[in-house]
Amino acid sequence: xxxxxxxxxxxxxxxxxxxxxxxxxxxxxxxxxxxxxxxxxxxxxxxxxxxxxxxxxxxxxxxxxxxxxxxxxxxxxxxxxxxxxxxxxxxxxxxxxxxxxxxxxxxxxxxxxxxxxxxxxxxxxxxxxxxxxxxxxxxxxxxxxxxxxxxxxxxxxxxxxxxxxxxxxxxxxxxxxxxxxxxxxxxxxxxxxxxxxxxxxxxxxxxxxxxxxxxxxxxxxxxxxxxxxxxxxxxxxxxxxxxxxxxxxxxxxxxxxxxxxxxxxxxxxxxxxxxxxxxxxxxxxxxxxxxxxxxxxxxxxxxxxxxxxxxxxxxxxxxxxxxxxxxxxxxxxxxxxxxxxxxxxxxxxxxxxxxxxxxxxxxxxxxxxxxxxxxxxxxxxxxxxxxxxxxxxxxxxxxxxxxxxxxxxxxxxxxxxxxxxxxxxxxxxxxxxxxxxxxxxxxxxxxxxxxxxxxxxxxx
Numbered sequence: 001x002x003x004x005x006x007x008x009x010x011x012x013x014x015x016x017x018x019x020x021x022x023x024x025x026x027x028x029x030x031x032x033x034x035x036x037x038x039x040x041x042x043x044x045x046x047x048x049x050x051x052x053x054x055x056x057x058x059x060x061x062x063x064x065x066x067x068x069x070x071x072x073x074x075x076x077x078x079x080x081x082x083x084x085x086x087x088x089x090x091x092x093x094x095x096x097x098x099x100x101x102x103x104x105x106x107x108x109x110x111x112x113x114x115x116x117x118x119x120x121x122x123x124x125x126x127x128x129x130x131x132x133x134x135x136x137x138x139x140x141x142x143x144x145x146x147x148x149x150x151x152x153x154x155x156x157x158x159x160x161x162x163x164x165x166x167x168x169x170x171x172x173x174x175x176x177x178x179x180x181x182x183x184x185x186x187x188x189x190x191x192x193x194x195x196x197x198x199x200x201x202x203x204x205x206x207x208x209x210x211x212x213x214x215x216x217x218x219x220x221x222x223x224x225x226x227x228x229x230x231x232x233x234x235x236x237x238x239x240x241x242x243x244x245x246x247x248x249x250x251x252x253x254x255x256x257x258x259x260x261x262x263x264x265x266x267x268x269x270x271x272x273x274x275x276x277x278x279x280x281x282x283x284x285x286x287x288x289x290x291x292x293x294x295x296x297x298x299x300x301x302x303x304x305x306x307x308x309x310x311x312x313x314x315x316x317x318x319x320x321x322x323x324x325x326x327x328x329x330x331x332x333x334x335x336x337x338x339x340x341x342x343x344x345x346x347x348x349x350x351x352x353x354x355x356x357x358x359x360x361x362x363x364x365x366x367x368x369x370x371x372x373x374x375x376x377x378x379x380x381x382x383x384x385x386x387x388x389x390x391x392x393x394x395x396x397x398x399x400x401x402x403x404x405x406x407x408x409x410x411x412x413x414x415x416x417x418x419x420x421x422x423x424x425x426x427x428x429x430x431x432x433x434x435x436x437x438x439x440x441x442x443x444x445x446x447x448x449x450x451x452x453x454x455x456x457x458x459x460x
Contacts, residue, residue: 009036010124012044014058014070015086024057024116031117033124041065045073048081051170053131055082055104055123057116060094068098075102080130082123086111135165148190151334153448154324160187160316167314168195173266175311176289178318181368184289185247187316192245197285200244205237208253216258216274220265223275238271243283251288251311252297259304266310286311321363321370328358329416330453331367335374345378349420354382355413412447416454424454 010033013024021037028035034054038044041064044056056074060067067085074081082104087094099106104123107116150161167174168191176184185204192202210218217227221236237246248254254262265271266286270279288311295312297303321328332350340347350358363369377385414433422428430440444450 009034010054011035011120012047012054012056013037014041014044014056014062015039016059016062020059027113027117028120033117033120041070044070045077048074048077049171050078051131052078052081053127055084055120055127057084057086057120060085060087060098060106068094068101071098071101071103080127082127084119084123148186148193150187150190151331151453152324152327153330153450153453154319154326156319156324157327160318163314163316164191164194167191170314171285172313173286173288173311174314174316175294176287176316176318177293178289178291179320179366180291181366182318182320183367184291184318185249187318188245188247188287188289191287192285195245195285197244201241202245202247203237203241204247204249206249208250212255212258215254216261219258220261220271221273223273225275227274234273236271236273238265238282238284239273239280241284242280245285245287248286248288250290252290252292252294252303256304259307263304263307263310266307321366325359326412326448328363328370329355329413329420331370332358332374332377333416333420333454335371336378339375339378343375343378347378349417350377350382352413352417354386355417357386359409359413408447411443412449415443415447415449419449419451419454422454424451426451 011028013021013028013035015021015024015037016039018039021039025035025037036047039062041058041062044058048054048056056070058067058070065073067087071083071085074083079102083102085098085103085106086109087106088109104126105119107119150157150164152158152160164187174188174191176187178184188204189202192198205218207215217234217236219237221239222234224232248262265282268279269282269284271282272279294303294308298305298308321331329350337347339345358370365372373385415429418429418432422432426437426440429435430437433440435443
Protein backbone atom coordinates (compact mmCIF):
# COMPACT_ATOMS: atom_id res chain seq x y z
CA UNK A 1 0.00 0.00 0.00
CA UNK A 2 1.27 3.46 -0.83
CA UNK A 3 1.62 5.91 2.03
CA UNK A 4 -0.66 8.82 1.17
CA UNK A 5 1.18 11.35 3.31
CA UNK A 6 4.55 10.62 1.69
CA UNK A 7 3.31 12.72 -1.22
CA UNK A 8 3.44 15.79 1.03
CA UNK A 9 6.68 17.12 2.57
CA UNK A 10 7.36 16.47 6.23
CA UNK A 11 8.41 20.12 6.61
CA UNK A 12 7.02 23.20 4.88
CA UNK A 13 9.40 26.16 5.27
CA UNK A 14 8.28 29.72 4.55
CA UNK A 15 10.62 32.71 4.24
CA UNK A 16 10.73 35.65 1.83
CA UNK A 17 14.56 35.52 1.57
CA UNK A 18 15.72 33.22 -1.23
CA UNK A 19 19.14 32.54 0.33
CA UNK A 20 17.58 31.30 3.57
CA UNK A 21 15.10 29.08 1.68
CA UNK A 22 17.94 27.55 -0.32
CA UNK A 23 20.08 26.91 2.77
CA UNK A 24 17.22 25.33 4.71
CA UNK A 25 16.24 23.17 1.74
CA UNK A 26 19.82 21.83 1.54
CA UNK A 27 19.93 21.31 5.32
CA UNK A 28 16.84 19.11 5.42
CA UNK A 29 17.92 17.27 2.28
CA UNK A 30 21.15 16.29 4.04
CA UNK A 31 19.09 15.16 7.04
CA UNK A 32 16.87 13.07 4.71
CA UNK A 33 13.74 14.98 5.76
CA UNK A 34 11.34 15.86 2.90
CA UNK A 35 11.04 19.64 2.81
CA UNK A 36 9.22 22.14 0.59
CA UNK A 37 10.18 25.83 0.66
CA UNK A 38 8.12 28.81 -0.44
CA UNK A 39 7.91 32.56 -0.08
CA UNK A 40 4.12 32.53 -0.30
CA UNK A 41 2.18 31.63 2.89
CA UNK A 42 -0.96 31.12 0.80
CA UNK A 43 0.69 28.07 -0.80
CA UNK A 44 0.77 26.40 2.60
CA UNK A 45 -2.91 26.84 3.36
CA UNK A 46 -3.86 25.15 0.09
CA UNK A 47 -1.60 22.15 0.77
CA UNK A 48 -2.47 21.13 4.31
CA UNK A 49 -5.46 19.47 5.91
CA UNK A 50 -6.27 17.52 9.07
CA UNK A 51 -4.43 14.60 7.45
CA UNK A 52 -1.18 16.57 6.97
CA UNK A 53 1.56 14.48 8.54
CA UNK A 54 4.11 17.26 8.91
CA UNK A 55 5.00 20.64 10.40
CA UNK A 56 5.25 24.27 9.26
CA UNK A 57 8.25 26.53 9.89
CA UNK A 58 7.65 30.17 9.05
CA UNK A 59 9.32 33.53 9.30
CA UNK A 60 7.42 35.98 11.47
CA UNK A 61 7.66 39.01 9.16
CA UNK A 62 6.49 38.56 5.56
CA UNK A 63 4.83 41.03 3.18
CA UNK A 64 1.72 39.01 2.33
CA UNK A 65 0.88 37.49 5.72
CA UNK A 66 2.77 37.64 8.99
CA UNK A 67 3.58 34.54 11.01
CA UNK A 68 0.95 35.18 13.67
CA UNK A 69 -1.82 35.48 11.10
CA UNK A 70 -0.59 32.36 9.33
CA UNK A 71 -0.54 30.46 12.63
CA UNK A 72 -4.17 31.36 13.23
CA UNK A 73 -5.19 30.24 9.73
CA UNK A 74 -3.29 26.94 10.02
CA UNK A 75 -4.84 26.20 13.41
CA UNK A 76 -8.27 26.97 11.98
CA UNK A 77 -7.64 23.94 9.73
CA UNK A 78 -6.10 21.79 12.48
CA UNK A 79 -5.10 23.17 15.88
CA UNK A 80 -2.60 20.34 16.40
CA UNK A 81 -0.33 21.04 13.41
CA UNK A 82 3.00 22.16 14.95
CA UNK A 83 4.06 25.63 13.76
CA UNK A 84 7.61 26.84 14.46
CA UNK A 85 8.23 30.59 14.15
CA UNK A 86 11.48 32.32 13.13
CA UNK A 87 11.99 35.81 14.55
CA UNK A 88 14.52 38.53 13.98
CA UNK A 89 15.95 40.82 16.61
CA UNK A 90 13.29 42.77 18.46
CA UNK A 91 10.42 40.47 17.56
CA UNK A 92 10.65 38.22 20.64
CA UNK A 93 7.61 39.78 22.31
CA UNK A 94 5.54 38.97 19.25
CA UNK A 95 6.89 35.41 19.30
CA UNK A 96 5.87 35.02 22.94
CA UNK A 97 2.38 36.13 21.97
CA UNK A 98 2.39 33.49 19.23
CA UNK A 99 3.44 30.83 21.76
CA UNK A 100 0.49 31.82 23.91
CA UNK A 101 -1.72 31.27 20.88
CA UNK A 102 -0.42 27.77 20.25
CA UNK A 103 2.87 27.98 18.34
CA UNK A 104 5.06 24.92 18.92
CA UNK A 105 8.33 26.86 19.32
CA UNK A 106 10.21 29.91 18.07
CA UNK A 107 13.83 30.43 17.07
CA UNK A 108 15.75 33.68 16.75
CA UNK A 109 17.62 34.48 13.56
CA UNK A 110 20.33 33.65 12.79
CA UNK A 111 19.36 30.18 13.99
CA UNK A 112 21.64 27.23 14.67
CA UNK A 113 21.14 24.54 12.02
CA UNK A 114 21.46 21.63 14.46
CA UNK A 115 18.94 23.22 16.81
CA UNK A 116 16.48 23.80 13.94
CA UNK A 117 16.73 20.14 12.93
CA UNK A 118 16.31 18.98 16.54
CA UNK A 119 13.21 21.13 17.09
CA UNK A 120 11.78 19.96 13.77
CA UNK A 121 12.27 16.28 14.62
CA UNK A 122 10.54 16.73 17.99
CA UNK A 123 7.65 18.58 16.33
CA UNK A 124 7.33 15.87 13.66
CA UNK A 125 7.28 13.15 16.32
CA UNK A 126 4.50 15.00 18.14
CA UNK A 127 2.49 15.33 14.91
CA UNK A 128 2.90 11.63 14.11
CA UNK A 129 1.67 10.70 17.61
CA UNK A 130 -1.36 13.01 17.24
CA UNK A 131 -2.38 11.38 13.95
CA UNK A 132 -1.72 7.89 15.31
CA UNK A 133 -3.95 8.54 18.32
CA UNK A 134 -6.68 9.94 16.08
CA UNK A 135 -6.56 6.85 13.89
CA UNK A 136 -6.73 4.53 16.91
CA UNK A 137 -9.64 6.47 18.40
CA UNK A 138 -11.49 6.48 15.09
CA UNK A 139 -10.85 2.74 14.66
CA UNK A 140 -12.31 2.00 18.11
CA UNK A 141 -15.36 4.15 17.37
CA UNK A 142 -15.90 2.40 14.03
CA UNK A 143 -15.61 -1.00 15.70
CA UNK A 144 -18.24 -0.08 18.30
CA UNK A 145 -20.81 1.59 16.08
CA UNK A 146 -23.48 -0.35 14.18
CA UNK A 147 -23.13 -1.05 10.50
CA UNK A 148 -20.69 -2.90 8.30
CA UNK A 149 -17.75 -4.59 9.98
CA UNK A 150 -14.69 -6.33 8.55
CA UNK A 151 -14.67 -9.59 10.50
CA UNK A 152 -11.66 -11.79 11.14
CA UNK A 153 -8.77 -12.14 13.57
CA UNK A 154 -6.21 -13.71 11.22
CA UNK A 155 -3.02 -11.65 10.69
CA UNK A 156 -4.07 -10.87 7.10
CA UNK A 157 -7.39 -9.39 8.22
CA UNK A 158 -5.83 -7.43 11.07
CA UNK A 159 -3.42 -5.87 8.57
CA UNK A 160 -6.30 -5.14 6.19
CA UNK A 161 -8.22 -3.31 8.94
CA UNK A 162 -5.13 -1.26 9.83
CA UNK A 163 -4.73 -0.25 6.20
CA UNK A 164 -8.43 0.64 5.88
CA UNK A 165 -8.26 2.77 9.02
CA UNK A 166 -5.26 4.63 7.58
CA UNK A 167 -7.00 5.55 4.32
CA UNK A 168 -10.65 5.95 5.39
CA UNK A 169 -10.71 9.69 4.75
CA UNK A 170 -7.59 10.06 2.63
CA UNK A 171 -8.26 11.89 -0.66
CA UNK A 172 -7.09 8.92 -2.70
CA UNK A 173 -8.60 6.38 -5.05
CA UNK A 174 -8.29 2.72 -4.09
CA UNK A 175 -7.63 -0.50 -6.01
CA UNK A 176 -8.94 -3.73 -4.45
CA UNK A 177 -7.67 -7.14 -5.52
CA UNK A 178 -9.29 -10.40 -4.55
CA UNK A 179 -10.64 -13.68 -5.85
CA UNK A 180 -14.35 -14.05 -6.53
CA UNK A 181 -16.26 -14.10 -3.26
CA UNK A 182 -13.58 -12.54 -1.03
CA UNK A 183 -15.68 -9.45 -0.26
CA UNK A 184 -14.39 -6.70 -2.55
CA UNK A 185 -17.73 -4.85 -2.60
CA UNK A 186 -18.08 -5.23 1.18
CA UNK A 187 -14.70 -3.55 1.68
CA UNK A 188 -15.64 -0.79 -0.76
CA UNK A 189 -18.92 -0.18 1.09
CA UNK A 190 -17.06 -0.20 4.41
CA UNK A 191 -14.67 2.49 3.13
CA UNK A 192 -17.65 4.59 2.07
CA UNK A 193 -19.86 4.12 5.13
CA UNK A 194 -17.06 4.79 7.61
CA UNK A 195 -15.79 7.86 5.77
CA UNK A 196 -16.87 11.49 5.67
CA UNK A 197 -18.61 10.69 2.35
CA UNK A 198 -21.24 8.43 3.93
CA UNK A 199 -24.01 11.05 3.62
CA UNK A 200 -23.66 10.89 -0.17
CA UNK A 201 -24.27 8.07 -2.66
CA UNK A 202 -22.36 4.81 -2.88
CA UNK A 203 -22.70 3.65 -6.49
CA UNK A 204 -21.45 0.27 -7.73
CA UNK A 205 -21.20 -0.76 -11.36
CA UNK A 206 -19.99 -4.08 -12.73
CA UNK A 207 -17.93 -3.13 -15.77
CA UNK A 208 -18.00 -6.70 -17.07
CA UNK A 209 -21.79 -6.97 -17.07
CA UNK A 210 -22.58 -4.03 -19.35
CA UNK A 211 -22.33 -4.24 -23.16
CA UNK A 212 -19.41 -2.27 -24.59
CA UNK A 213 -21.69 0.02 -26.58
CA UNK A 214 -23.60 1.07 -23.43
CA UNK A 215 -20.92 1.34 -20.75
CA UNK A 216 -19.76 4.83 -21.77
CA UNK A 217 -23.21 6.35 -21.33
CA UNK A 218 -23.68 4.36 -18.10
CA UNK A 219 -20.54 5.89 -16.62
CA UNK A 220 -20.53 9.39 -18.07
CA UNK A 221 -24.22 10.00 -18.82
CA UNK A 222 -25.74 11.32 -22.04
CA UNK A 223 -27.85 14.21 -23.25
CA UNK A 224 -31.11 13.55 -25.09
CA UNK A 225 -30.35 12.81 -28.73
CA UNK A 226 -26.66 12.08 -28.10
CA UNK A 227 -27.03 8.79 -29.97
CA UNK A 228 -29.76 6.63 -31.49
CA UNK A 229 -32.16 5.59 -28.74
CA UNK A 230 -31.14 8.37 -26.31
CA UNK A 231 -34.59 9.93 -26.10
CA UNK A 232 -34.01 11.63 -22.76
CA UNK A 233 -31.15 12.91 -20.62
CA UNK A 234 -29.29 10.22 -18.66
CA UNK A 235 -27.32 10.87 -15.47
CA UNK A 236 -24.13 8.78 -15.47
CA UNK A 237 -22.73 6.85 -12.53
CA UNK A 238 -19.90 9.36 -11.98
CA UNK A 239 -22.35 12.23 -11.70
CA UNK A 240 -24.78 10.24 -9.52
CA UNK A 241 -21.96 9.34 -7.12
CA UNK A 242 -20.72 12.94 -6.89
CA UNK A 243 -19.79 13.72 -3.29
CA UNK A 244 -19.70 10.01 -2.48
CA UNK A 245 -18.02 6.86 -3.74
CA UNK A 246 -18.04 5.03 -7.07
CA UNK A 247 -17.08 1.34 -7.23
CA UNK A 248 -15.88 0.13 -10.64
CA UNK A 249 -16.06 -3.64 -10.20
CA UNK A 250 -14.25 -5.92 -12.66
CA UNK A 251 -12.32 -2.90 -13.95
CA UNK A 252 -10.19 -5.29 -16.01
CA UNK A 253 -13.21 -5.81 -18.30
CA UNK A 254 -13.35 -2.22 -19.54
CA UNK A 255 -12.44 -1.77 -23.24
CA UNK A 256 -9.08 -0.08 -23.92
CA UNK A 257 -10.88 2.73 -25.75
CA UNK A 258 -12.89 3.52 -22.61
CA UNK A 259 -9.84 3.32 -20.36
CA UNK A 260 -8.44 6.46 -22.03
CA UNK A 261 -11.59 8.39 -21.08
CA UNK A 262 -11.62 6.93 -17.57
CA UNK A 263 -8.06 8.13 -17.06
CA UNK A 264 -9.00 11.66 -18.13
CA UNK A 265 -11.94 11.77 -15.71
CA UNK A 266 -9.80 10.49 -12.84
CA UNK A 267 -7.04 13.01 -13.50
CA UNK A 268 -9.22 16.06 -14.17
CA UNK A 269 -12.00 15.20 -11.71
CA UNK A 270 -14.49 16.35 -14.34
CA UNK A 271 -17.03 14.42 -16.40
CA UNK A 272 -18.86 15.45 -19.56
CA UNK A 273 -22.08 13.76 -20.65
CA UNK A 274 -22.16 12.34 -24.17
CA UNK A 275 -23.55 14.98 -26.49
CA UNK A 276 -22.63 17.84 -24.14
CA UNK A 277 -19.76 20.34 -23.97
CA UNK A 278 -20.37 21.22 -20.32
CA UNK A 279 -17.91 19.60 -17.90
CA UNK A 280 -19.22 18.73 -14.43
CA UNK A 281 -16.82 19.05 -11.48
CA UNK A 282 -16.48 15.89 -9.40
CA UNK A 283 -15.75 15.48 -5.71
CA UNK A 284 -15.61 11.72 -5.60
CA UNK A 285 -13.63 8.72 -4.38
CA UNK A 286 -13.22 6.02 -7.01
CA UNK A 287 -12.66 2.44 -5.91
CA UNK A 288 -11.69 -0.06 -8.58
CA UNK A 289 -11.95 -3.80 -7.95
CA UNK A 290 -10.37 -6.63 -9.89
CA UNK A 291 -9.83 -10.36 -9.58
CA UNK A 292 -7.03 -10.12 -12.16
CA UNK A 293 -3.48 -8.82 -11.73
CA UNK A 294 -3.75 -5.43 -13.44
CA UNK A 295 0.00 -4.89 -13.42
CA UNK A 296 0.49 -8.12 -15.33
CA UNK A 297 -2.30 -7.15 -17.76
CA UNK A 298 -0.62 -3.76 -18.20
CA UNK A 299 2.69 -5.47 -18.99
CA UNK A 300 1.02 -7.51 -21.74
CA UNK A 301 -0.90 -4.52 -23.14
CA UNK A 302 -4.33 -5.81 -22.09
CA UNK A 303 -4.80 -2.93 -19.64
CA UNK A 304 -3.48 0.62 -19.93
CA UNK A 305 -0.42 1.06 -17.74
CA UNK A 306 -1.14 4.76 -17.14
CA UNK A 307 -4.62 3.91 -15.83
CA UNK A 308 -3.17 1.14 -13.66
CA UNK A 309 -0.67 3.51 -12.04
CA UNK A 310 -3.38 6.14 -11.57
CA UNK A 311 -5.60 3.64 -9.76
CA UNK A 312 -2.94 1.87 -7.72
CA UNK A 313 -2.08 4.65 -5.30
CA UNK A 314 -3.59 2.51 -2.54
CA UNK A 315 -3.64 -1.25 -3.17
CA UNK A 316 -5.73 -3.56 -0.98
CA UNK A 317 -5.23 -7.30 -1.37
CA UNK A 318 -8.07 -9.40 0.08
CA UNK A 319 -6.89 -12.84 1.19
CA UNK A 320 -8.68 -15.97 0.00
CA UNK A 321 -10.59 -17.81 2.73
CA UNK A 322 -8.21 -20.79 2.49
CA UNK A 323 -5.46 -18.36 3.53
CA UNK A 324 -7.35 -17.31 6.65
CA UNK A 325 -8.69 -20.61 7.97
CA UNK A 326 -8.67 -19.26 11.54
CA UNK A 327 -11.59 -16.99 10.58
CA UNK A 328 -13.85 -19.71 9.16
CA UNK A 329 -15.65 -20.57 12.43
CA UNK A 330 -16.17 -16.92 13.36
CA UNK A 331 -17.58 -16.06 9.93
CA UNK A 332 -19.83 -19.11 9.82
CA UNK A 333 -21.31 -18.23 13.21
CA UNK A 334 -21.83 -14.60 12.12
CA UNK A 335 -23.62 -15.54 8.89
CA UNK A 336 -25.67 -18.27 10.56
CA UNK A 337 -26.91 -15.90 13.28
CA UNK A 338 -27.95 -13.33 10.69
CA UNK A 339 -29.74 -16.03 8.67
CA UNK A 340 -31.49 -17.34 11.79
CA UNK A 341 -32.86 -13.86 12.52
CA UNK A 342 -33.95 -13.34 8.91
CA UNK A 343 -35.59 -16.74 8.50
CA UNK A 344 -37.03 -16.80 12.06
CA UNK A 345 -35.13 -19.98 12.84
CA UNK A 346 -33.21 -21.10 15.91
CA UNK A 347 -29.44 -20.93 15.65
CA UNK A 348 -27.89 -24.22 16.78
CA UNK A 349 -24.10 -24.08 17.28
CA UNK A 350 -22.06 -26.58 15.28
CA UNK A 351 -20.72 -29.82 16.70
CA UNK A 352 -17.01 -30.57 16.77
CA UNK A 353 -17.22 -32.88 13.74
CA UNK A 354 -18.98 -30.18 11.74
CA UNK A 355 -16.43 -27.59 12.76
CA UNK A 356 -13.70 -29.91 11.57
CA UNK A 357 -15.40 -30.28 8.19
CA UNK A 358 -15.44 -26.51 7.84
CA UNK A 359 -11.72 -26.38 8.61
CA UNK A 360 -10.89 -29.08 6.08
CA UNK A 361 -12.69 -27.51 3.12
CA UNK A 362 -10.64 -25.39 0.69
CA UNK A 363 -13.44 -22.83 -0.01
CA UNK A 364 -13.01 -22.16 -3.73
CA UNK A 365 -15.98 -19.77 -3.54
CA UNK A 366 -14.43 -17.99 -0.55
CA UNK A 367 -16.60 -16.01 1.89
CA UNK A 368 -19.59 -16.06 -0.47
CA UNK A 369 -19.54 -19.87 -0.45
CA UNK A 370 -19.23 -19.92 3.35
CA UNK A 371 -22.18 -17.55 3.74
CA UNK A 372 -24.34 -19.69 1.43
CA UNK A 373 -23.47 -22.77 3.43
CA UNK A 374 -24.32 -21.03 6.72
CA UNK A 375 -27.72 -20.07 5.32
CA UNK A 376 -28.35 -23.63 4.09
CA UNK A 377 -27.41 -24.91 7.54
CA UNK A 378 -29.97 -22.64 9.21
CA UNK A 379 -32.69 -23.46 6.68
CA UNK A 380 -32.14 -27.19 6.15
CA UNK A 381 -29.94 -28.41 8.99
CA UNK A 382 -26.43 -29.82 9.19
CA UNK A 383 -27.11 -33.12 7.42
CA UNK A 384 -28.18 -31.49 4.16
CA UNK A 385 -25.81 -28.49 4.38
CA UNK A 386 -22.75 -30.60 5.11
CA UNK A 387 -23.65 -33.34 2.65
CA UNK A 388 -22.69 -30.84 -0.06
CA UNK A 389 -19.23 -30.40 1.43
CA UNK A 390 -16.29 -32.78 0.93
CA UNK A 391 -15.46 -34.70 4.09
CA UNK A 392 -11.74 -34.72 3.40
CA UNK A 393 -9.60 -31.83 2.36
CA UNK A 394 -6.89 -32.03 -0.23
CA UNK A 395 -4.55 -31.33 2.62
CA UNK A 396 -5.91 -32.72 5.88
CA UNK A 397 -5.97 -30.34 8.82
CA UNK A 398 -3.59 -32.65 10.71
CA UNK A 399 -1.58 -33.84 7.72
CA UNK A 400 1.66 -31.98 8.39
CA UNK A 401 0.99 -30.55 11.84
CA UNK A 402 3.11 -31.32 14.90
CA UNK A 403 1.48 -32.74 18.04
CA UNK A 404 1.56 -29.28 19.65
CA UNK A 405 -0.11 -27.71 16.61
CA UNK A 406 -2.82 -30.37 16.61
CA UNK A 407 -3.48 -29.84 20.32
CA UNK A 408 -3.69 -26.07 19.85
CA UNK A 409 -6.01 -26.45 16.87
CA UNK A 410 -8.36 -28.69 18.82
CA UNK A 411 -8.21 -26.42 21.90
CA UNK A 412 -9.13 -23.38 19.81
CA UNK A 413 -11.96 -25.29 18.15
CA UNK A 414 -13.41 -26.25 21.56
CA UNK A 415 -13.15 -22.66 22.81
CA UNK A 416 -14.96 -21.34 19.74
CA UNK A 417 -17.62 -24.01 20.04
CA UNK A 418 -18.26 -23.10 23.69
CA UNK A 419 -18.28 -19.35 22.97
CA UNK A 420 -20.71 -19.96 20.12
CA UNK A 421 -22.94 -22.16 22.27
CA UNK A 422 -23.16 -19.60 25.07
CA UNK A 423 -23.20 -16.49 22.84
CA UNK A 424 -20.03 -15.08 24.40
CA UNK A 425 -21.20 -15.52 28.03
CA UNK A 426 -17.88 -15.88 29.84
CA UNK A 427 -19.27 -17.43 33.05
CA UNK A 428 -21.09 -20.14 31.12
CA UNK A 429 -17.97 -20.95 29.11
CA UNK A 430 -15.90 -21.09 32.31
CA UNK A 431 -18.38 -23.57 33.77
CA UNK A 432 -18.60 -25.78 30.68
CA UNK A 433 -14.83 -26.00 30.17
CA UNK A 434 -14.01 -25.94 33.91
CA UNK A 435 -11.57 -23.06 33.45
CA UNK A 436 -10.70 -20.20 35.82
CA UNK A 437 -11.55 -16.78 34.39
CA UNK A 438 -7.89 -15.74 33.96
CA UNK A 439 -7.02 -18.99 32.19
CA UNK A 440 -9.97 -18.57 29.82
CA UNK A 441 -9.03 -14.98 28.99
CA UNK A 442 -5.39 -15.98 28.47
CA UNK A 443 -6.42 -18.71 26.04
CA UNK A 444 -8.81 -16.38 24.21
CA UNK A 445 -6.00 -13.84 23.85
CA UNK A 446 -3.65 -16.58 22.62
CA UNK A 447 -6.05 -17.53 19.82
CA UNK A 448 -7.18 -13.92 19.18
CA UNK A 449 -10.79 -14.65 20.19
CA UNK A 450 -12.90 -11.75 21.44
CA UNK A 451 -16.15 -12.10 23.34
CA UNK A 452 -17.84 -9.48 21.15
CA UNK A 453 -17.52 -11.67 18.06
CA UNK A 454 -19.76 -14.30 19.66
CA UNK A 455 -22.46 -12.10 21.18
CA UNK A 456 -26.04 -12.66 20.16
CA UNK A 457 -26.97 -10.40 17.24
CA UNK A 458 -29.57 -8.56 19.35
CA UNK A 459 -27.10 -7.99 22.20
CA UNK A 460 -24.30 -6.57 20.05
